[in-house]
Amino acid sequence: MTNPTVAIRKARAADAPGMARVHVQSWRSTYPGLIPDSFLVGLSEPASAARWRSVVETQGSGQSALVAVDAAGAVVGIAAFGTRRGAIDGYDGEFYALYLLEEAKGLGIGRRLMAAMAERLLAAGLRSAFVWCLRDNPSRWFYERLGGVRVAERPIRFAGAPLVEIAYGWRDLAPLARLSAGPEVG
Numbered sequence: 001m002t003n004p005t006v007a008i009r010k011a012r013a014a015d016a017p018g019m020a021r022v023h024v025q026s027w028r029s030t031y032p033g034l035i036p037d038s039f040l041v042g043l044s045e046p047a048s049a050a051r052w053r054s055v056v057e058t059q060g061s062g063q064s065a066l067v068a069v070d071a072a073g074a075v076v077g078i079a080a081f082g083t084r085r086g087a088i089d090g091y092d093g094e095f096y097a098l099y100l101l102e103e104a105k106g107l108g109i110g111r112r113l114m115a116a117m118a119e120r121l122l123a124a125g126l127r128s129a130f131v132w133c134l135r136d137n138p139s140r141w142f143y144e145r146l147g148g149v150r151v152a153e154r155p156i157r158f159a160g161a162p163l164v165e166i167a168y169g170w171r172d173l174a175p176l177a178r179l180s181a182g183p184e185v186g
């Protein structure tokens, strides 16, 4: 199911507070039990907004961000992507982040954001991409549903905790880009 009242567009500096709200709320609903509580408690919307403002203001230099906005103009989903930050053989691009508010899940918005990112990576000349996801995050099945293939695994330390991440890859972004449905603006 898609939600036609939600539009996807390039993020703007004025979106930073809304992006931070989605980021913090999504982390607090997704990661309890996966990453240390102290880290989730310590998340700050103003600090997150400052980081998102800086991401948005440096768009174009190999990285970019999108927002999903509802009919009232509120940000309900965020996505960031660009050139890969670390090497995985055969992959050029990377999906850095994808987060939705709890109430925006299950409406096809995640699929549309992935398609919109794939479209823009292709337009920038990047034909493939991967995403890193915590192995214990149940949202990773979403990437499998969208055709991502497990291409790497790595142990990391995050906020002092030992964790495992899995990378899902798309060797050809064209089929993912074609999944787009609903209004894409700008």
Ligand SMILES: CC(C)(COP(=O)(O)OP(=O)(O)OC[C@H]1O[C@@H](n2cnc3c(N)ncnc32)[C@H](O)[C@@H]1OP(=O)(O)O)[C@@H](O)C(=O)NCCC(=O)NCCS
Binding pocket: 001, 026, 030, 098, 099, 100, 101, 104, 105, 106, 107, 108, 109, 110, 111, 112, 132, 133, 134, 137, 138, 139, 140, 141, 142, 145, 146
């Ligand atoms: C992962 C996320 C972006 C998916 O967005 P969404 O809008 O809820 O997903 P969609 O409605 O577009 O679903 C697309 C398909 O994936 C499936 N899917 C979505 N989440 C799934 C899950 N957790 N497990 C299995 N399948 C899932 C849907 O059923 C749908 O399948 P269909 O093609 O049969 O209809 C969203 O759930 C989210 O924000 N999760 C929390 C944050 C997070 O973990 N982000 C990833 C960090 S690496």
